[in-house]
Amino acid sequence: MNNGNQPATKADVETLREQIRDSATKLLTALYDFAKVNQARLSELEGTDAVLKRRLGSIEDRLPEVEKRLNMPPAA
Numbered sequence: 001m002n003n004g005n006q007p008a009t010k011a012d013v014e015t016l017r018e019q020i021r022d023s024a025t026k027l028l029t030a031l032y033d034f035a036k037v038n039q040a041r042l043s044e045l046e047g048t049d050a051v052l053k054r055r056l057g058s059i060e061d062r063l064p065e066v067e068k069r070l071n072m073p074p075a076a
Contacts, residue, residue, distance in 0.1 A: 008016075
């Protein structure tokens with residue numbers, strides 16, 4: 001395919017197919033790597049989220065006791 005006016009040969013078509021296949025392989029590899037990194041990041045966030053929920057639950061459980069102590073009149 002030396003210039004745009006000549007018809008494509010079988011070799012030209014095969015070369016183009018290989019280039020398309022190589023491009024698709026590179027795209028899929030990059031997408032897989034991207035998904036792998038994002039999955040690791042998501043797993044880390046889920047773990048952090050679980051820890052924060054446990055800590056918040058603990059505070060919510062203890063808060064009524066603190067409120068009760070603050071609202072009680074001092075012992076004479």
